[in-house]
Amino acid sequence: MASKRGEAVYRIYRALTYGVSPLVRLHLRWRKFRGREHSLRWRERLGCPSAPRPTGRLIWFHAVSLGEGLAAIPVIRCCLEMRPDVNVLMTTTTASAFEVIKNRLPIFPLDIPSAVDSFLRYWRPNAVMLMESEIWPNLIMGAARNGIIPELVSSSNSSIDHIDAIKVFIDSPFAIANFDISEGDTKTLEQFWAQLSHRKVWMASSIHKGEEKVFLEAHNMLKQKHADILTIIVPRKPQHGQDLALKLQDEGATVALRSRGELRDFYRLTPIAVIGGSFLKGSAGHNIAEAAAAGCAVLTGHHVGHFSHMVAEMQRVNPLSVLLVSGERLVEVVNQLFDNFKILEAHRVAAKQAYLALSSGIVKKLWEMLHFHVFMKSISRADDDVEKLNTTEKL
Numbered sequence: 001m002a003s004k005r006g007e008a009v010y011r012i013y014r015a016l017t018y019g020v021s022p023l024v025r026l027h028l029r030w031r032k033f034r035g036r037e038h039s040l041r042w043r044e045r046l047g048c049p050s051a052p053r054p055t056g057r058l059i060w061f062h063a064v065s066l067g068e069g070l071a072a073i074p075v076i077r078c079c080l081e082m083r084p085d086v087n088v089l090m091t092t093t094t095a096s097a098f099e100v101i102k103n104r105l106p107i108f109p110l111d112i113p114s115a116v117d118s119f120l121r122y123w124r125p126n127a128v129m130l131m132e133s134e135i136w137p138n139l140i141m142g143a144a145r146n147g148i149i150p151e152l153v154s155s156s157n158s159s160i161d162h163i164d165a166i167k168v169f170i171d172s173p174f175a176i177a178n179f180d181i182s183e184g185d186t187k188t189l190e191q192f193w194a195q196l197s198h199r200k201v202w203m204a205s206s207i208h209k210g211e212e213k214v215f216l217e218a219h220n221m222l223k224q225k226h227a228d229i230l231t232i233i234v235p236r237k238p239q240h241g242q243d244l245a246l247k248l249q250d251e252g253a254t255v256a257l258r259s260r261g262e263l264r265d266f267y268r269l270t271p272i273a274v275i276g277g278s279f280l281k282g283s284a285g286h287n288i289a290e291a292a293a294a295g296c297a298v299l300t301g302h303h304v305g306h307f308s309h310m311v312a313e314m315q316r317v318n319p320l321s322v323l324l325v326s327g328e329r330l331v332e333v334v335n336q337l338f339d340n341f342k343i344l345e346a347h348r349v350a351a352k353q354a355y356l357a358l359s360s361g362i363v364k365k366l367w368e369m370l371h372f373h374v375f376m377k378s379i380s381r382a383d384d385d386v387e388k389l390n391t392t393e394k395l
Contacts, residue, residue, distance in 0.1 A: 013137050014113060021112045028110070044107040047118030051106065054087040060125035061090045062108055072131050078367045089123055111136035120146055127151070129370075200338050203232035203266055203296075206286040207276030212244055214279050214327040221331045226338060232266055236277060236286075267294035271344060272337055275300040279327050288314070288322060292355035297337055297347035299323045299330070317357050320350035 028045055031037045037045070044050055059079065063072050076088050091108040109115040116138045128143050128150040135152075143150050200222075204215040212233070219231040235244060267273060273296035278285040284305025291298050292314065302324055304311055314321040325333050337344040 010137055010141060014141075017112045017138060018114075021114060024110060024112055042107075045110050045115065047109040047115035047122070049106070049119075049122045053123055056085060056087055057126045058087045058089055058123065059127045059129065060123065061088060061129045061131065062092070063090065063131040064093045072129075075367065075370070079370065082367055082371070089125065109139075111138045113138055113142075116142045198228070200226040200229045201232065201270045202229075202272040202274065202334055202338075203234065203270040204274045204276055205234040205263060205266075205291070206236045207233060208236050208280065208283065211276050211279050214330065215274070215276075218327075218330050218334065222334060222338075225335065232270060234263055234266065264290065264294070267291050267296055270296060271348060272297045272299065272334060274330070274334075278303045285311075289355055289359070292321065292351040293359070295348050295352040297323070297344055298351045299325050299333065302326060313358055314351070314354045317354040318350040320347050321354035322351065323347065 025046065028037065028042060032042045061072050061076060072090065076090065079086065080088060089106065091106045093108045109119040116136075120139075120142050124146075125143075125148060128139075128148055130150055130152050140150050202222075204211075207215060212235075215231070215233055219229070222229050222231075233244065267290060273291035273294075275286050275288050275291060275298065277283050278301030280301075281303060283301070283303040285300060285303065285307040287307065288298050288300060288310065298314075298321065300311065300322060304324075311322050311324070323333060337347065
């Protein structure tokens with residue numbers, strides 16, 4: 001009964017997405033006109049390819065945002081090292097993630113039948129790995145029709161479960177890509193550090209709309225005691241940053257806008273990182289691993305949602321590794337860290353040590369899980385298809 005109901009719901013969904021496809025295409029052109037889509041690659045959202053498909057087996061990784069894309073990279077590297085015969089396709093949804101990760105990633109197609117069918121027909125993936133929890137019915141059913149069961153790789157769960165034989169949840173919050181810093185980037189960081197070394201610096205990262213009030217009030221209160229304070233605010237969405245900058249300029253504040261994709265650099269420069277998306281009711285927090293890996297004293301609000309397991313694991317290793325604070329106590333805690341160098345250093349060291357302890361071997365563990373749950377199945381399916389094809393040709 002439930003399966004029939006689900007099939008009926010999907011048929012309705014597919015019919016609706018098919019019906020609105022012309023409007024979606026017009027909306028996409030309008031977004032391109034307004035600069036909301038990549039000027040040269042926007043057709044990829046309609047399933048039109050922009051790169052040749054490599055020969056051989058292909059595993060498709062899809063990451064919604066920049067953070068998920070960066071978290072997937074060490075796993076992909078491990079896959080390529082362990083299985084050099086397998087090709088990897090990686091896509092992203094957001095334009096900001098696409099721009100930052102080398103401008104080389106194909107863009108994820110819209111979940112309309114024509115776009116999904118065109119994408120799958122061209123790339124013919126042997127397995128599909130969806131990072132986090134974006135579920136698209138046309139994609140899932142289209143992949144299933146081609147003999148592929150998409151798998152869901154989640155950074156917020158602590159165990160592996162099968163749900164309706166579609167998803168695999170894997171604990172990967174500590175899988176953070178380590179990139180080599182180029183000589184130019186090193187010089188830029190050194191220049192930043194020379195400018196900031198004599199100032200009190202703290203950062204609020206991945207803040208959501210509405211949270212800016214918490215951090216702006218904190219900045220104004222901290223400035224009363226530390227006249228040279230520098231507050232770095234990194235909104236979750238780029239447009240939010242532009243709106244916030246205009247608002248601050250109207251209020252007479254000195255504002256410097258930086259380009260996208262510099263979050264990692266700022267983590268290396270600031271001793272204190274407050275992770276946003278956690279100070280308002282209904283929030284679900286953000287991954288704290290990147291800040292901890294950079295050696296920041298890590299603070300977060302109490303509304304961490306499914307990242308509560310990650311916070312608890314960090315605190316289990318060292319209680320000083322993560323500080324849970326309310327918006328009302330934020331100024332008090334940051335002042336304590338500014339005023340006592342030894343306490344600040346203790347929290348920074350604790351965060352990095354906890355991260356290193358928990359991340360040790362995590363990528364290898366992920367590979368073993370993926371190899372068992374995904375690669376063995378997808379490769380065996382591909383081998384079966386080749387065998388059937390050869391048998392047919394002989395007949």
